[in-house]
Structure formats: structure tokens, C-alpha cells
Amino acid sequence: MSEKKLSANEYIKIDSNYLRGTIAEGLADLSTGSMVEDDQQLLKFHGTYQQDDRDIRAGRRKHKLEKAFSFMIRIRVPGGVATPHQWLETDRLATQFANGTIKLTTRQAFQFHGIIKTNLKRTIAEINQAAMDTIAACGDVNRNVMCNPNPYLSEIHAQALKAAQDISAHLTPQTRAYHEIWLDGEKIESSEEEVEPIYGKTYLPRKFKITIAVPPSNDVDIYANCLSFIAIVEDGKLVGYNVAVGGGMGSTHGNEATYPRIADVIGFCTPEQVVDVAEKVVLVQRDFGDRTDRKHSRFKYTVDDHGPDWILAKLNEYLGYELGPVRDFKFEDNGDRYGWVEDANGNSHLTLFIAGGRVLDTPTYPMRTGLREIAKIHDGDFRLTANQNLIIANVSPEKRPEIEKLLEQYGIKDSHLQSALRLSSLACVALPTCALALAEAERFLPTVLTDLEESLEENGLRHDAITIRMTGCPNGCARPFISEIGFVGRGPDHYNLYLGGGHAGQRLSKLYRENIASSQIKPLLAPIFSHYAKERNDGERFGDFCIRAGYVVATVQGPDFLKNIKPEAFTSNN
Template sequence: MSEEKLSANEGIKIRSNYLRGTIAEGLADLSTGSLSEDDGQLLKFHGSYQQDDRDLRPGRRKHKLEKAFSFMIRVRVPGGVATPKQWLETDRMADQFANGTIKLTTRQAFQLHGIIKSNLKRTVKEINDAAMDTIAACGDVNRNVMCNPNPHLSSIHEQALRAAQEISDHLTPQTRAYHEIWLDGEKLESSEEEVEPIYGKTYLPRKFKITVAVPPSNDVDVYANDLSFIAIVEDGKLTGYNVAVGGGLGMTHGAEATFPRIAEVIGFCTPDKVVDVSEKVVLVQRDYGDRTDRKHARLKYTIQDRGTDWFLAELNKYLGYDLEPARDFHFEDNGDRYGWVEDERGNFHYTLFVQGGRVIDTPGYPMREGLREIAKVHEGDFRLTANQNVIIANVAEEKRPEIEALLEKYGMHRSHERSAMRLASIACVALPTCGLALAEAERYLPDVITDLEEKLEELGLRHDAITIRMTGCPNGCGRPFISEIGFVGRGPGRYNLYLGGGFAGQRLSKLYRQDLDANQIGATLGPILEHYAKERSEGERFGDFVIRAGYVNETIQGPDFHENIKPEAIQN
């Protein structure tokens, strides 16, 4: 296939000299707060996005000023586990270089927002000094590898976390560009061209996401990822992992060739094969993924177009052996377990609810300060969850009173005394910093839930967990397409409303209302919640009910996702 037929980003990668581009020169140019367009694309591979404050655009345009450019840095945290020292360093950098907040992402990573270009290199260096990094946190490579932080089965989690870390290490790009640009590494002069042993010169067609889950919790949402390993525990021992491939939630409004897709379980492998399977799945996608259309470049489209049987056969060829038949497993939910939990080893874990994943001090609730003080005395670790919350993990019994006192002092001991819907919520960053956002998400979803909570109280549903998620655009970073209620930004104050996702993240939702005015959300959902409260079966989840009641049709895979059966459903 000729270069002319490839997408523009393929040319950028080819010309980049293994992700170097002219980033170093751009950082040195302080006449502008931005980098060139090509370098902005390459910067993602190094873990950063160029952004601007969209709230300030009109005023700056009026005065003929450059946009208020800044940079977001995403810090890789494989498995979501960070030390207290790393938490403190992230907290410090949030003040020194960023906007004074820490964003916990839906992929168990830290994000720092509002970093100006002159501070970008120093921030990346100090992240590395804290034994963390940003390489491959974004870009057409494997991203941060997620792992279920299950505190009940600590010995199994320990093995699953090790697998996540080994996968992450193995699939990290080998280019020396990262060290040269950010860490002042020596530029080695050689007549031999640099080699990326796994990715090659053009890396992957698009981003690639991997998770490791420990049933019965699916908090990492395995069905929404390119590749997932589902721990199979038999007689208390980890015997291996089921392998699931082909998930992904991003789509484009109005482009029916793009759609969310649920991953499929294709086999089983023993623990010693996990890294090998990861590499070979990546290689198949590297060699067969669509490099002509970035909107059609994820693994889900490779599998959708060629078939799951083809993919498994090709994967087995790359492996040189066959995956074993998949084994039985069961997921119960994809939420977090709040409050104190004791694990099998006698250690304690406290899961703290963090609204929208934003660690910030607000009047009357100095959460960020409280977590800082806890990190100063905590001897265990912190675990970032895929639901944007944080677990103060591995607290010894004798240390628990001290942690409890700090939780109470800073008002965090009652963080989980919220409606179950709020505790089951996720929102992406969206406006004002995300350049793709069409509508609000993080700043608006809390208000939506507040409006709904009055109805929930009236109907006796306060303690019924209903997963609700909102994203500012259809890229699906907040995973709305597998939530029971999902809002996807379509324009300022307007959303597509999706219903019927699986409570354990196992089923896509379905479009219920298109281009819904934000002011009509309560009036639209209220009657459905009332119908659910009156007519649900014992133990029936909201997502299951809206399908049974005819509000939406159960979603099937592929382009048929866009079909909207019964858009004007029962309204009791």
C-alpha cells in the first residue's frame, strides 16, 4: 500500500525518526505557547496532549491573542498502584506546575492539567524522578495496563498486578527519543537505524488498551478494551486467564461505519503465556489494522471485518500454539466497594469516592489536603480504580485508627454516604480543556444526578446502584456505551441518551433519545425510573428492565448498534 493512501498520522510517524520529530526544538521556542501540529501528534506518544482553555477562547480571539495553550500530562500507573511517596510527588507537581488538582482517570492513571510549555520538560523529568513515567500513556501504542484492585483476594490480585506490570514493561516503546527529549539522555550516534522490536517504525494504527480483571468484579470493564485477561481462580489458585479481544467504545456522530463493540472471549492461557499472548495480539493488529482511516483503525474493526474465527486462527499462527478453550467465569458488577474492606491477609482497604475523579479541595471538603496528610503516614499503597476513585490500601490493623482519624478530620469518612447512583457515576474531563468535547461532562454530571436524586428518594431508589456515565463527545472515554444510563455530548447543552447497558459492563446500551436538551433530562428519565420502581422484578437491574419493558432493544454487535428500535417507548 503506498504512503499516499495512508492516513496523515502514518506519514507523521514515518517522518518522525522514532517519535522525535522536532519536539525538542519546539520546546525551546518560547515565542509561542504551542507546538507544531505534527509535534502535537507525536507528543501523545510521550504522554501529553496540547490543549487550550476553551472558556477563554472568545476573549482571546477578540483581542487577537494566541489561544491559552497548556498541556495535559498523563502519568502511567500500571495496575493503578502507587506508593505514598508517588502520591505526594504527584500532589506537589499539581501545585507547582499544573492547575492545583489531580485527575484520576478511567484507566487508573494520574492526569495533570494546565501545564505551560516552559514547564513541560521539567514536569516530565520530575515524574520520572518519582519512579513513574509518561511514555506510551497516549499515542498509537499500548496504553496504561489496567488491573482490578480487588482487595478481597489479595494473593490473586498480587499475581494479576504482576501480570499487568509485565505486560506494560514488555509493550513499552523502545525508542530512545523519550530519554533524549525529556531526561537529557545521551544521543547515541550510530550508522545502524534504530529498531522498535514490537511496533516497527509506524507503531500501531491506533491506540491499544489492555486490562486484567479478577472476577467477580469487572471494574476495569474488560468488554470495552482491545485485549483483556480474565483471571480464572480454581480451588483458591490462579490457574490462568481467559483472553478477550475486540472491545472498544469510540465512535463518530453521523458515521455509521464507526460504532462501539463488546469484546469476545476467544480462549484461555496459562499465567506464563500472558506476555506472549499480549505481544502476538498486538502484532496481528500491527500487521492487519487499517492504516488508511483512523476512524476505522482499532482492533475492533479488524475483528469485525475479518471475523473472530479468522482472528483466532491468525493469533494461533503468530503464537505457534493454540489457545486453550475458555473456562467458566462470572462477573457481578463493574463498580467499586466503598468504605472499609478486610482482605484474606488481615489488611484493610478504604475506598474513597471521588466525584468525577477530580482530587481537589473545595469549601467544607478539603479532600486533597486530607489525602496528602494520609500519604505522609500511610505505610501501604494507593490504588486508583477504573471508576475514578482511590483506595487507601494495605492498611495494617494497628495503623487503621490513625487513618480513620484523618478520614474523619477531613470529612472523608462519609464520602460513600451518597446515593448509589452518584457512587456509580463516571464523567470524562470534557470542557474546558479537551479539544474534542462537544458538551460538558465532569462539570455537569453532578448537577444531573442532584436533580435525579429527589426522584430517587421519592421512589425508594436511593440505595439502588444504577450506573450512569457522561462524556463530552462520542469517543467514549467515560465508557457511557456500556452503562445503564449514558450521556454522550452532541453539542452545547445537548446529549444523546443511551439506556440498557449491562450492570456488569457486559452489554452495550442503546440510543433512546437523540440530541436531547440538557434541561429535559429529568423529565425524560423520571417516568422511566418510576416505571422501574413499580414494575421491576426481584433483583432486576435497571439496564435489564428497560430492555424487558421495551424502552430499547437489546444491542447486538457491529453497525447495527446505530439502529434505534422503539424510540418512543412506553411512558408510564
Template sequence: MSEEKKLAANEGIKIRSNYLRGTIKEGLADLSTGSLSEDDQQLIKFHGSYQQDDRDLRADRRKHKLEKAYSFMIRIRVTGGVATPHQWIETDRLATQFANGTIKLTTRQAFQFHGIIKSNLKRTMREINEAAMGTIAACGDVNRNVMCNPNPYLSSVHAEAMRAAQAISDHLTPATRAYHEIWLDGEKVESSEEEQEPIYGKTYLPRKFKINIAVPPNNDVDLFANCLSFIAIVEDGKVVGYNVAVGGGMGSTHGDEKTYPRIADVIGFCTPEQIVDVSEKVVLVQRDFGCRTDRKHARFKYTVDDHGPDWILAKINEYLGYDLEPAREYEFTDNGDRFGWVEDDAGNYHYTLFVEGGRVLDTETYPMRTGLREIAKIHDGDFRLTGNQNLIIANVSAKKRAEIEALLEKYGMEKSHEKSALRLSSIACVALPTCALAMAEAERFLPEVVTELEEELEKVGLRHDAITIRMTGCPNGCGRPFISEIGMVGRGPNRYNLYLGGGHAGDRLSKLYRQDVDAADIRSTLAPIFQHYAKERNEGEHFGDFVIRAGYVAATVQGGDFHKNIKPEALSN
């Protein structure tokens, strides 16, 4: 009889935590260190925060026998990426008062602060909640921020999809009172009955869980990269239901072919009335059947692969007590944002602002953060964070448009999108200096790489051709590099694995083209491929499709084969 596998360490931490309390409250009160205990560092993720340190300062502090420069990242859940002007103003204020003076717009439509010291952590959390926002379940082994396509053209359809996203988010938010007790000074409820987590149970999920909703033809939320996704099926201007897709996910580990990115399988269709029920039951399937012995194998994508999509569908139907209908036809054409001004079907205006790397800050030549703060003071609509780290100043009324246009011009934002198509299609994760997992630069380096590649694209007349390009500091894939047409994944200081051939609409994985490329060689590696593409592409052929047709990489299949480099040593152009 084979020995039963030991549970992963995090499972024990959750069991002992008393529904996510641990000793966080006591750790916050201990000002002898800027850190929390190891167990509490894991638990605090469920509350929306990660302990980090400034890696740029590590060597110097070690030299002077000082502890690391600890600080905390806070992630604010923004369902569907929609925030009010008041929430923007408060987020901006908190960035100055407690964080490092910048706001990070994440690839999952959330706000992120960096550089918050432990003594300010509780107050920051409380003031976030006072602004009618929250951080619970922004991280941790639970359902994360629910994304929703912020399509400005289809206001009525988007509103319905947004309501569905909010309903899913509300339903799947953990029920524990720990968050209120620790951060909001809520009273601990004394009861003879044991506390319950009706959906998650005492050990929550095996790993994080991600849900999103997309409205075709735009896939700007990268639907296929998520554990559970819903594709809105629109008929006569109304959402008649949603196709259900399961098993997407980006993370992998260098050198371990048992770990790999995966794109989701579309397995069925549900009505709008069923979407919350379907969300819960899919989460329950992962709760009950996901791997709890190996965290590298614990994401829902591996549960789907281990059992097969047909088994997963049957189990979901069993939990539902009814069967999902067959999936309906749909089409995605791209996953980029639409920049500049657009008018929707209700007569409102929307301005999409390009935010490089998602970092909202002021520089001497570009006071973007100040400009957005001034716009928020007069704006009567809302702000929408996109899945591509950009920002939509949304639902601008006709009477306010002139005022907002004047502010855009005053602060240099009216031409934010007058960049190359490559730059407008770029995403970078935070990486160094704060992310503990980063092996190489991303947010601080990608703009330099794009500048070099722009010069090569200009030479061959491709400046205005959109090619999705993404860089991450490690293979966990937070910037979703594995479904971009060009993906660069940090392998070590100044070294990257280079992936090519992802689908332009985010519907196909890329393939490893070159391993361990020196940062200085990225330009020379891609330049001849750009030249070949400019000469030999078919009309309307996207870069990701071309590199497959031309033989640079093969079309990717699911699984470990993703990591294999099959590029011929020589290719005649």
C-alpha cells in the same frame, strides 16, 4: 485495478519522526509561542502529553487578538493503578507547582495533570520520572496503561494479576530512546546501525491499544471495553490462567454508522506463563492487519469485525506457534467499587474513597486533597486508582488504621461514600474546558444531573439501588458511557444523546434511546422510566435489564445498529 488507498496522515508523521523525536526538542525551546507544531502535537502524545487550550477563554483571547491559552495535559502511567505514598506526595506537589492545583484520576487508572504551560513541560516530565513514574506510551498509537482489577478481598490473587499487568506493560513499552533524550537529557547514542522498535516497528500501531486484567466476580476495569483483556480464572485461591478477550472499544462518531462501540469476544484461554507472549502476538496481529488508511477504522475492534473472531484466533495461534485453549467458565456480577473499609484475606485493611468525577481537589467545605496528602505522609501501604475514578487507600496495617481513620474524619472523608447509589456509580470524562474534542460538558455537569435524578429516585424508593450512569462530552467514549445502564453523550452545547440498557456488569452495550436531548430535559425524560422500573421490576432485576424487557430499547447487537433509536413513540405504563 483499483487505486491503492492513501495512508492516513498520522502514518507519515510517524515515519518521518525518527522514532518519535520529530522536532519536539526544538519546539520546546521556542518560547515565542505556547504551542508546538502540528506534527509534534501528534508525536508528543506518544510521550504522554496532549496540547490543549482553555476553551472558556477562546472568545475573549480572539477578541484581543491573542493566541489561544495553550497548555498541556500530562498523563502518568500507573500500571494496575498502584502508587506508593511517596509517588502520591510527589504527584500532589507537581499538581501545585506546575499544573492547575488538581489531580485527575482517570477511567484507566492513571493520574492526569491539566494546565501545564510549555516552559514547564520538560521539568514536570523529568520530576515525574524522578518519582519512579513515567509518561511514555500513556497516549499515542501504542499500548496504553495496563489496567488491573484492584480487588481488596483477594490479596494473593490480585498480587499475581498485578505482576502480570506489570510484565505486560514493561514488555510492550516502546524501545525508542527519544523519551530519554527529550525529557531526561539522556545522551543520544550514536551508532552506525539503524534504531529498532522490535515490537512496534517504525510506524507503531494504527491506533491506540488498551489492555486490562479482571478478577471475577468484579469487572471494575470494564474488561469488555478494551482491545485485549484477560479474565483471571481462579481455582483454590490461585490463578490457573486467563481467558483471552479481544476486540472491545468505545469510540464512535456522531452520524457515522460505520463507527460504533463494540464489546470484546472471549476467544480462548492461556496459562500465566503465556500471558506476555499472548499480549505481544495480539499486538503484532493488529500492527500487521489493522487499518492504516482511515483512523476512524483503525482500532483493533474493527480489525476483529473485518476478519471475524475466528480468523483473529487462528492468526494469533499462528503467531504464537501454539493454540490457545478453550475459554473456561467465569462470571461477573457488577463493575462498581466497594466503598468504605474492607479486610482482605491477608488481614490488611483497605478504604475506598468516592472521588466525584475523579477530580482530587480542595474546596472550602471539603479539603480532600490536603487530607490525602496528610494520609500519604504516614501510610505504609499503597494507593490504588480504580477504573471508576475512585481511590483505595490500600494495604493499611492494623497499627496504622486508627491514625488513618482519624485523618479521614478530620478532613471529612470518612463519609465520602454516604451518597446515593446512583452517584457512587457515576463516571464523567474531563470534557470542557480543556478537551479539544468535547462538544458538551461532562465532569462539570454530571453532578448536577445526578442531583436532579436523585430526587426522582428518592420519590420512588430507589435511592439505594445501584444504576451505572456515565456522561462524556463527545462520542469517543473515554468514560465508557456505551456500556453503562444510563449513558449521556455530548452532541452539542447543552445537548446529549441518551443511551439505555447497558449491562450492570459492563458486559452489554446500551442502545440509543433519545437523540439530541436538551440538558434541561434529562430529568423529565428519565423520571417516568424510573417510576415504571420501581413498579414493575422483577426481584433483583437491574435497571439495564428492565429497560430492555419493558421495551424502551432492544438488546444491542455489535455494529452500526447500535445507533438506531427503536423506542416506540408511546409506551403505556
């Protein structure tokens, strides 16, 4: 029996000469604003995606014009920590080359949108001059390593952050292509073939995502990632990490072989072993992941196909030693802690709410200008959260009065005085730039939240945190399948509605209504909010209530996630 044919992207990687392709030649071609298709795939490894403005696509087509091509650039920020200088440089580049906004992503990275091809190389070069980079921010490699930005456990956070940065550095591709193309690095002529010591010539079957969490906060959503490390703290000391594998959000509408999956916790490692464990898990996926079907190539399917026990045995084999037994831990939520907090060292940390992660100025809210002015005097750091928010961290007692004055001047001081639902919301970029978006997300979720806040107010739930997330397609970049309320785009103005996810991100939600119009959102959810307010148990979370009350059933791993069960007993609107 002949072997299955590899997916098309595998051949692109094989023929790319370690991610070079014809990118350099394409950048020099001024006859078009786009790149050839194969190079578009390779550009992802370098941290950029080709996009076009879909709002004006039809008009340009009517006038026989090329699409309004531009590029999104993603800046890796391991652990989400940036210096004030890096913030200022990011702000400058957003004005000089992008669309005037900074996007804080759900993976603790910066994104620029609207960069034209002729500015692409210069932008990436200047990002590197600010001691940041874009390599491996996208593509079939390990992506930006996330870390809990927990400011009130500063010593533990410092150790977890170092682990995230060490993992990121160790798993960064070694190809010289990035330096040659973007930084004018010297092309080294050698008779010996270039080597990628970890990834090999074809890198990974698909993208790979790693996080580090410090309980009781699961703000990085460890269950939604390929590999996660859960810090175990005993007597105030970090003794090691539980290891979780096989999480992932993406699925495809109408394809039951694709589905979200939450990670399995399979063992424990010491702090000294964490980089080695990360490498060996990546090697297991490199060697056993599916390279024939890209819809089945994420690590979650490798774990499902072979089973967590097999993965653990193979991992132990690659390590040459065995992981220890899983240690006890408990997550309480996956949100951010807003407002000022102080750590044991006397420094202060302020978590700001950034709607949709979009840092911009409006006539009534000059947030981006205010943050720029704060960065000019701040002597601590900035921390990006996995919930698209921002922490002005390590504010010294001497600087706090100055920073508080600027927060007041630019109207930022009360950014977090919102409903608990809004503070617990996430949305992906979606339209107009994402090529995969089927519906709105970032631009539409604020309207949905305003509508739902009316029902929450009526039922006395304004201050009850309920996680709510919206994505424009089922790839799940804002992790909607583990939120208590999730919206996933099906088409223009239509969404699948999911309920019952775990408040701490520990349980998948369940499909409640399929392909609903946006006008149905409030009529569907309002009676459930009313029922929740009247009949919930003490301390019962909304997702748990939705299961107990029969709106949805607790889901299981695997394809059954997509088999909708629609109990009608408690709904007043079908």
C-alpha cells in the same frame, strides 16, 4: 489497482525518527505557547496533549491573543498501584506546575492539567524521578495496562497486578527519544538504524488498551477494551486467563461506519503465557489493522472485518501454539466496593468516592490536603480504580487508627455516603480543556445526578445501583455505551441518551433519545424510574428492565448500534 493512501498520522510517524520529530526544537521556541501540528501528534506518544482553555478562547480571540495553550500530562500507573511517596510527588507537582488538582482517570492513571510549555520538560523529568513515567500513556501504542484493584483477594490481585506490570513493561516503546528529549539522555550516534522490536517504525494504527479483571468484579470493563485477560480462579488458585479481544467505545456522530463494540472471549492461556499472548495480539493489530482510515483503525474494526475466529487462528499462528478453550466465569457488576474491607493478611483497605476523579480542596472539603497528610504516614499503597475512585490499601493494624483520625479531621471518612446512582457514575473531563468535547461532562454530571436523585428518592431507589455515565463527545472515554444510562454530548447543552447497557458492563446500550436538551433529562427518566420501581422483577437490574419493558431493544454488534428504535409505549414525554 493502486494501494490506498495511508492516513496522515502514518507519514508523521514515518518521518519522526522514532517519535523525535522537532519536539526538542519546539520546546525551546519561547515565541509561542504551542507546538507545531505534527509534533502535537508525536507528543501523545510521550504522554502529553496540547490543549487550551476553551472557556476563555473567544475573549482571547477578540483581543487578538494567542489561545491560552497548556498541556495535559498523563502518568502511567500500571495496574493503578502507587506508593505513598509517588502520591506525595504527584500532589507536589500538581501545585508546582499544574492547576492544583489531580485527575484520576478511567484508566487508572494520574492526569495533570494546565501545564505551560516552559514547564513541560521539567514536570516530565520530575515525574520520572518519582519512579513513574509518561511514555506510552497516549499515542498509537499500548496504553496504561489496567488491573482489578480487588483488595479482598489479595493473593490473586498480587499475581494479576504483576501480570499487568509485566505486560506494560514488555510493550513499552524502546525508542531513546523519550530519554533524549525529557531526561537529557545521551544521544547515541550509530550507523545502525534504531529498531522498535515490537512496534516497528510506524507503531500501531491507533491506540491499544489492555485490562485484567478478577471475577466477579468487572470494574475494569473488559468488554470495552482491545484486549483483556479474565482471571480464572479454581480452588483459590489462579490457573490462567480467558482472553477477550475487540472491545472499544469510540464512534463519530453521523458516521454509521463507526460504532462501539464489546469484546469477544476467544480462548484461555496460562499465567506463563500471558505476556506472550499480549505481544502477539498487538502484532496481529500492527500487521492487519487499517492504516488508511483512522476512524476505522482501532482493533475492534480489525476483529469485526476478519471475524473473531480468524483473529484466533492468526493469533495461534503467531504464538506457535493454540489457546485453550474458554473457561467458565461470571461477572456480577463493574462498580467499586466502598468503605473498609479486610483481607486474609489482616490489612485493611478503604475505597473512597472521588467525584469525577478530581482530587482537589474546596473551602468545605479539603480532600486533597487530607490525602496528602495520610500519604505522609501510610505504609501501604494507593490504588486507583477504573471508576475514578481511590483505595487507601494495605493499611496496617498499627496505622489504621491514625489514618481514621485524619479521615475524620478532613471530612473524608464518609465520602461514600452518597446515593447508589452517584457512586455508580463516571464522567470524562470534557470542557474546558478537551479539544474534542462538544458538551459538558465532568462539570455537569453532578447537577444531573442531583436532579435524578429526587426521582429516585420518590420511588424508593436511592440505594439501587444504576450505572450512569456522561461524555462530552462520542469517543466514549468514560465508557457510556455499556452503562445502564449513558449521555453522549452532541453540542452545547445537548446529548444523546442511551439506555439498556448491562449492569456488569457486558452489553451495549441503545440510543433512546437523540440530541435532547439537558432540561429534558429528568422528565424523560423520571417516569422510567417510576415504572422500574413498580414493575421490576426480583433482582432485575435497570438496564435489563429497560429492554424487557420495551424502552429499547437489546442491541447487536456493528453499525446497527446507531439505528435507533423508539418504542413509545411506556414513555410519558417525547
